[in-house]
Amino acid sequence: MPQVIPSFWSLPAEQVLDQLKSSHQGLSRQEAQQRLTQYGANSLKQKRQSSTLLLLLNQFKSPIILILMAAAILSSFLGDVIDTIIILTIVLISGLLGFWQERGARDAVTKLLALVQVKATVLRDGQSQEISNEEVVPGDIVLLAAGDSIPGDCLILESKDLSVNEAALTGETYPADKLSGVLPNEVGLSQRTNTLYMGTNAISGTAKAVVVQTGKQTEFGKVSERLKLRPPETEFERGLGKFGYFLMEVTLILVVLIFVANVYLQRPVLQSFLFSLALAVGLTPQLLPAIVSVNLARGAKQMAKKQVIVKRLSAIENFGSMNVFCTDKTGTLTEGEVxxxxxxxxxxxxxxxxxxxxxxxxxxxxxxxxxxxxxxxxxxxxxxxxxxxxxxxxxxxxxxxxxxxxxxxxxxxxxxxxxxxxxxxxxxxxxxxxxxxxxxxxxxxxxxxxxxxxxxxxxxxxxxxxxxxxxxxxxxxxxxxxxxxxxxxxxxxxxxxxxxxxxxxxDPPKADIADTLKDLGLLGVTTKMITGDSRAVAISIIEQVGLPKPKVLTGGELQELSDEALMHRVGKINVFAEVEPNQKERIIIALKKTGNVVGYLGDGINDASALHAADVGISVESAVDVAKEAADIVLMQKDLNVLVEGVKEGRVTFANTLKYVFMATSANFGNMFSMAGISLVLPFLPLLPSQILLTNLLTDFPEMTIATDRVDREMVNKPRRMNITFIRNFMVVFGLLSSVFDYLTFAALLLLLHANSAQFRTGWFMESVISASMIVLVIRTRQSILTSKPGKYLLTATIAIAIVTLLIPYTPVAGLLGFQPLPIEFLLVLAAIVGLYIICAENVKRIFYQHVQS
Incomplete structure (x- = not known):
């Protein structure tokens, strides 16, 4: 099939149809399928086939991991083949573990997204039918009405009072009127009245158009490729980014200091380098991306059971952090039956x-x-x-x-x-x-x-x-x-x-809406109504649904306010009435600038900009295409009870993600701090590089089950955010507490039990893994370990890892790993230290939460 020339808009419609080998009756189903195979899915995202490989490679893209692998391979050339194989095997297992978790999460989300696909109406064999936008191909004849998103770059064949919002491409605020006809070549993008572009949407009128370009060949696709457009960061993603920079600074300082100190003490340079890198790996929560993905995917599946479909996983965290919820009136506060x-x-x-x-x-x-x-x-x-x-x-x-x-x-x-x-x-x-x-x-x-x-x-x-x-x-x-x-x-x-x-x-208020809004209030979410209806109607509805005495700002009054003045007033207003469509976005932005995490529920053509502006855009399955496309979360029912359940599930997901961050950073920081300090005193390395990596891998197993853990009610009752200062304080307090008992273990092994180097490494490996696994049960909750029960998978994984750790020194692989069996008195002393550690951690936790606010 000949490729359509870039200036297709300057050609008569019949000539374009001829070039595309199409007609006013559309393509046949067979021809459409062939073109879908030829041109690929009508999407700006990468193909599924390549993303699986990229997902696997991403598990090993960390600079520290790459350097460690290179150094391990170098050591094999210097004769230490066994250690090289062990290190590479542990790194590979860790990477495959993360890959398996993330791929499962991605596949689960793909199935959920299929439930809320945006569809286009096309002619196939002369009959109109709805298909997914991704199945649209060049030559398809699409039928458009108000609210429809444009599925590709199209030439208009027929139109009636068609008006299109092209702000995403041209930056023009007002809709562009469209009609069929031939334009000269030199007409610019924003002046082409006979063409429609992917990424835009119909505001009013109807049209019949032929699709000329799809996917990355569209104007929007080209812009996306040039700029590598991606959605703006969520509140949670910004928090994770800050957390990552913080860890990077700590890791870099630690690695450099330990390496320099070991070289100064005349230890082998390569072994010192491997030891320093292994410490860095130990401090880094390698599985954080996988744990976050698994948590979010499980949260998405749980929310789907409650009629809430998540389109953008990172929005789940924002959903839980949301403290201001903006909604229209019709169908949410009211029955929606005018x-x-x-x-x-x-x-x-x-x-x-x-x-x-x-x-x-x-x-x-x-x-x-x-x-x-x-x-x-x-x-x-x-x-x-x-x-x-x-x-x-x-x-x-x-x-x-x-x-x-x-x-x-x-x-x-x-x-x-x-x-x-x-x-x-x-x-x-x-x-x-x-x-x-x-x-x-x-x-x-x-x-x-x-x-x-x-x-x-x-x-x-x-x-x-x-x-x-x-x-x-x-x-x-x-x-x-x-x-x-x-x-x-x-x-x-x-x-x-x-x-x-x-x-x-x-449109009468819903019978149970007052109770629903009360439930949202108890969750720390303030509801604000944004409506185009009159002030009188808005006040009447607000009073009927039981919200606090309304403080109203009308669109006319809003027009007179500067952005700074609006920011000052927006938090005190709970009803915005007589609002123009373009004012909704301004209200959302003002709320965000005052430090709120804002959710916006909209289902109409004029809601798209506000949905994009909100921290979490929420729409409904019955919404117009442009609203569903702009939304992060789609409710299968336009019911705020569904929203309440979604908020709770978002907070459960957020709480479990934070648990991993707390566990990984505090335990890893404590162990690495202890290892760094004792390495400067001992005449031998406290743990070999392969043993450090094995410790890190084993302690990750219980933490992988965090997504299934129970969450205390207090973590769901109010919105929470990623607080880097709180995480740092938690890491230091519990890391140092862990370090105290590590040094107690060192003293017991060296002074009380007179351990040799192999026994020392074996004893500390066992204490380190078991204590780090058991402490998970303590720091997973703010309550007592006796009152807050862990999830069954977390408890099972914790016990299993403790048993495996105890058995490793007594298996045939012990010699390869540098371990040796320990006498019973060693095990009893280690058990006493772990028990004392758990008791102290419980008390420190109680004091910590009394004095530090999250």
Whole structure:
């Protein structure tokens, strides 16, 4: 198949279709499958086949590991082949262990992501069908509507009032209007009105387009390759990065000092170098990436059981750390089923519905409000929304006498939907939308007795009645009309209209929402509502759902605030009403700048920027494509109870990840500090390089089961963050405590038991591994070891490693590893030291948490 030239937008559509060997009916299923094989998946990510190999190689990319392997190989050329084999074997086992864990985690997440794939509507064999975006190929004919993401670079074949958000590529704030046609070659990217690009999304209207480029060949793909675009770091990732730099500094200083000291003491240079590197490996929590991945993958699987699908694993930690949750109103705080309460004329008289607002008398004008609203809703073909569905379901009219001529679809800038209709050779434009947006295009108003007067006369009364409706919890839309003498129109023709009346809509709060919000509050999460509805409606809903007395900031007031002033006020506000779409992102950013970890729940076209800006973007399975793409987490049900469970699971995952950090750093730091100190006193190395690596490998086994460990309730009850200062203090306190008992072991082995070099290494190896494994049971919880029970896998692994460690010196491999069997008195002394260590650690832990805040 010939490659499409880069200037495809300057060619007639039929010529492009010919080049792509496609047609207006789309590709056949067989041809589409062949092209998928030829061009690969429509994705910017690396292929799965290569990522497995990279995942394996990544286990050995640490500079320390590479240097250690090179030094070990060098030592084999100098005659120490056995030690070289042992060192390389231990490094290989450790790497394979991490690879196995991370691959399992990745595969589990891949299966979960398949549940929330973004899909495209394409023509295959002339029939429309939904497929995953990754299955879209060049030559596919895609059908687009408001809310759809653009699955590739496309040429428009047909369009109707299509408007596209291209900010991701062009930086333009306002949507770009699109239409079919041929443009000259020199037209720039942001001026091409007949092309659509991957990474953008339809705001309004409909279109039929042919896909020309997919994946990395798209404009977005090329930018991504040049800049190597990646998602912004999460709060947790930033914490891990700081932690890594801290460990690197400690490791570098320790390695240099130990190496220089050993050379000064005239120890063999190569052996001293290997010993120093082995110390560095021992101090470094090598399995941290694997442990984090396993923890996150298990958290994702647990959350999936609770109807929460995680798209970006690192967002789980942010989910747990979230202390501010921003949400819209519809479907989260309310039932999400919009219903019509009444159609009301400008005098306040209603045509249908429950309790009277002003007068129960039914007027022709009020009935016409409902009729015109029905005409508008029944004729729309653009943005699918629950309001139009509610109007169509509420009361049906016979509109067979009306013929639809044209439409200007709803968009989030105009906030109106207008339909051009014909009846009895007369043309009529009917507009429906947000009250302010409708009043902005009205110059007259129709009164209750059918007269048309200047709208300025009734302006105050119109606003007053709208506020009355809003104070009762009703959302208010406006309905307007005007005659037209043409058979087509544009949004510029939405002017000089006549205001007819209001539609009063209601969406009752969910029955259990007050309890759910209370549960979020008990978890330390503050809920803030961000809505486009009026101040009165927002206050009414907030009061009904039991949130604290509302402190409201409207979009108009927000517009007047500087960024600094907004930061000062944003924390005190719990309701943002009458908010424009572009203001949502500004609110989120202001909350983040004041030190909050912010979650945002959105499911609409205008939520994408806010979802990107939030620390954790949350959407729902039924959301429009652009919202699901922007989200980190997708709820299979639009239910805050699901969210509460997800937050708890995020905190469990975060707590278990921190456990590994505490365990690895404190135990490793203590052992390495002890080894570094005693190596300067002994006439021999306290442990051989291979023994250090074996110690590190064995102590990692219990820690690999951390993902399955139980988490104390206190670790779930409030949001927590990665606190490097706290981790450093923990590492120093418990590392030094470990070191005290290491030196007690040294004294016992040298002064009490008079051990030779092999016995010393064997005794310390056994004490080091067993104590490090057992101490995991102590420091995994802030509570007493007797009251907080560990998970069964952690307990089993700990006991198993202790038994294996005791048996190694009595097996045939002991000689190869440099160990020898110890007399029973040695074992009894070591057991007493380990027991005393656990008792002291329990008491130090209690004192530590009383004086140090995490």
């Amino acid at each position: 219903k019509i309460h009444a159609a009301v004329d400008v005098e306040g008289k209603e045509s249908v519905g429950g309790a009277s607002l002003r007068d129960a008398a039914r007027t022709p004008q009020a009935t016409r409000v409902l009729l015109y609203a029905y005409l508008n809703a029944a004729s729309e073909s653009g943005y699918v929304n629950p309001i139009d569905a509610a109007i169509r379901q509420h009361k049906q009219f016979d509109i067979s006498a009306y013929q639809k001529l044209d439409e200007v679809p709803y968009d989030f800038n105009r906030k109106r939907l207008s339909i051009l209709l014909k009846k009895d050779n007369k043309n009529l434009i009917v507009s429906k939308g947000a009250l302010k947006a409708i009043l902005d295009v009205c110059s007259t108003v129709e009164t209750g007795d059918g007269k048309t007067i200047d709208i300025a006369i009734q302006q105050d009364k119109i606003q007053q009645r709208a506020e009355e409706l809003g104070s009762e919890g009703f959302r208010v839309l406006g309905v307007a009309y005007r005659n037209c003498d043409r058979n087509s129109f544009t949004k510029d023709d939405e002017t000089n209209m006549t205001f007819l009346g209001y539609l009063a809509l209601f």
